Amino acid sequence: MLHALAGAATLGLRGPWARWSGRRAGVQAHVVDLRSDTVTRPGPAMRRAMAEAIVGDDDYGEDPTVRELQEKAAELLGVEQTLFVPTNTMANLISVMGHCRRRGSQLLLGQECHLQVYEQGGVAQLAGVLANPLPDLPHGTLDLAELQRVLARGHGSPYHPVCELVCLENTHCSSGGRVLPIDYLRQGTVLRLRWHMTAQVPHTQSWSPHQAPDSRPCDSSGGHTQEPPGDLSSLGLAPLTSACPAFQGLGAPGGALVGGPKDFIEEAWRFRKALGGGMRQSGVLAAAALVGLAGAEEALLQDHKNAQRFAKGLQELASPVCSVDPATVETNMVLVRVNGLAPTELCQRLQVVSADEVAQIGRAVHVLVFPWTEQSVRAVWHRDISTQDTDLALRKWALVLRQLES
Numbered sequence: 001m002l003h004a005l006a007g008a009a010t011l012g013l014r015g016p017w018a019r020w021s022g023r024r025a026g027v028q029a030h031v032v033d034l035r036s037d038t039v040t041r042p043g044p045a046m047r048r049a050m051a052e053a054i055v056g057d058d059d060y061g062e063d064p065t066v067r068e069l070q071e072k073a074a075e076l077l078g079v080e081q082t083l084f085v086p087t088n089t090m091a092n093l094i095s096v097m098g099h100c101r102r103r104g105s106q107l108l109l110g111q112e113c114h115l116q117v118y119e120q121g122g123v124a125q126l127a128g129v130l131a132n133p134l135p136d137l138p139h140g141t142l143d144l145a146e147l148q149r150v151l152a153r154g155h156g157s158p159y160h161p162v163c164e165l166v167c168l169e170n171t172h173c174s175s176g177g178r179v180l181p182i183d184y185l186r187q188g189t190v191l192r193l194r195w196h197m198t199a200q201v202p203h204t205q206s207w208s209p210h211q212a213p214d215s216r217p218c219d220s221s222g223g224h225t226q227e228p229p230g231d232l233s234s235l236g237l238a239p240l241t242s243a244c245p246a247f248q249g250l251g252a253p254g255g256a257l258v259g260g261p262k263d264f265i266e267e268a269w270r271f272r273k274a275l276g277g278g279m280r281q282s283g284v285l286a287a288a289a290l291v292g293l294a295g296a297e298e299a300l301l302q303d304h305k306n307a308q309r310f311a312k313g314l315q316e317l318a319s320p321v322c323s324v325d326p327a328t329v330e331t332n333m334v335l336v337r338v339n340g341l342a343p344t345e346l347c348q349r350l351q352v353v354s355a356d357e358v359a360q361i362g363r364a365v366h367v368l369v370f371p372w373t374e375q376s377v378r379a380v381w382h383r384d385i386s387t388q389d390t391d392l393a394l395r396k397w398a399l400v401l402r403q404l405e406s
Contacts, residue, residue, distance in 0.1 A: 029353045029364040029365060029366050030363055030366070031365075032366070032368065032385065032392055033368045034367065034368060034370075034380055035380065036248075036382075037249035037381070040250070040251045040384050041251065041253075042253060043251060046251055046287075049290065050284045050285075050287050051284075053284050053286070053287035056283070057280050058279050058280060058281070058283070059273075059278045063282060063286070064283065065286045065287050065290070069084060069290050070082045073257050073259065076293075079261070080260065080262045081259070082259040082265065084279075084285075085256055085257070085272050086254060087254065087256055088256040089119050090256070090277050091256040091257065092119060093119070093127065094268050095268070096123045096165065096167075097126075097127045098267050098268050098271060099164055100123075100129045103128035104128060104130065105129055105163070106129070106131075106132050106162060106163040106164065107129055107132065107165035107166070108134060108151075108163060109131060109132075109168075109169070110134060110136040110140070110142055110167075110169065112136045112140075112175070113136075113167060113169045113174075116131055126275070129165075130161050132150065132161075132163070134147065136172075136174070136175065139172070139178050139180075140169065140171075141172075141180060141181070141184050142188075144184075144187055147188070150163070166188065170185075171330070176329070176334065176335035176378075177329075177331040177333030178328065178330050179330045247288070247289045247292050247293075249332065250293065251288070251292050251383050252289045255282075302383075302387075303332040303381040303385070304330075304332055306332075306385060306386075307331070307333065307379075309387065310334055311326040313394040314334075314394065317397075317398055319401045319405065320339060321338065321339055321401055321405065322336050322338055322346075323336070324336050324337065332380055332381040332382065333378065333381075334378070335376050335377075335378055337375060337376050341404065343373070343376060349404075350367040350369060357396075360399055361396060362395070365392050365393070365395070367393045367396045
């Protein structure tokens, strides 16, 4: 459905969407592309690092830039080792294959989890693993009582698939980039250890969960501990866990990581090879990821601030057509509920530039957002969107709403 919605939203445009300024109706326009954090492009420093990267054959373990990235990421995530792979979809699949070692075994996950909805059932197609989807709660969590019931029902049964993995998506894309609460992760850890389960934590929204306000454990006084952001060992999840963060929001052109214990990563290397993900001089991509990581904390925090700024601004418009609850905006994603209008039509109206637009909002602007469901659109902030871009998008949104309500 998302593919159809996205296609409908682009009707009337010729060629691929672009972020740079262009002309529509004879008016020079600035583009604010909020469709996804995957639309970022490498900046000058990143391109220079890629061009100058010291490389070797990574399939032989001889690429020094890849090794540097893997070591830095392992320290950041609080895991023994990480493995650089081409895409986050591959990282998720490798992790499932590493945990579910027998064909016909079962993993439990949310029914709206990215792994369940948007990765073509790769765990079944390629790994022979049965995905058992459970209902998602509004925050992107699973009902732990229901999880307990499913685990207990199949435990030791010769009739049920053997459950070997629980997958917890963080941040939760379909819930609007919500961050899984620390207490929930700890309760889930106790539950899966009781049933001898392993846990996988795929990060669908780049490194955002590590920079969200509630993503780090708090001490008794309410302040953040001094542990690295996103350190999985601090949650009691290590060493029986894999983490799969991607570099999509940091401007890098590709790449993701699988993280976990040393023996798990050794097996992950074998699965990467079997899936065609073994790369040679991949230091050119790792160099881009290193540049992205170097400025990640500041950039991601700014993304979160801009997303909040937009959500509060849209709420203040008090429009009957569009509504948003800023309290649900925890990272770089905003889900806007649309009433009385098809989301695809709203997307098209935000792209259209009228002759009097400059006089009304100060500049001609194309705003690109994604029609997320039949009643909502999604906007995602990233390092290519400034505070000024955010304000321009909000002004354009206000103009479109005035036109709709007149």
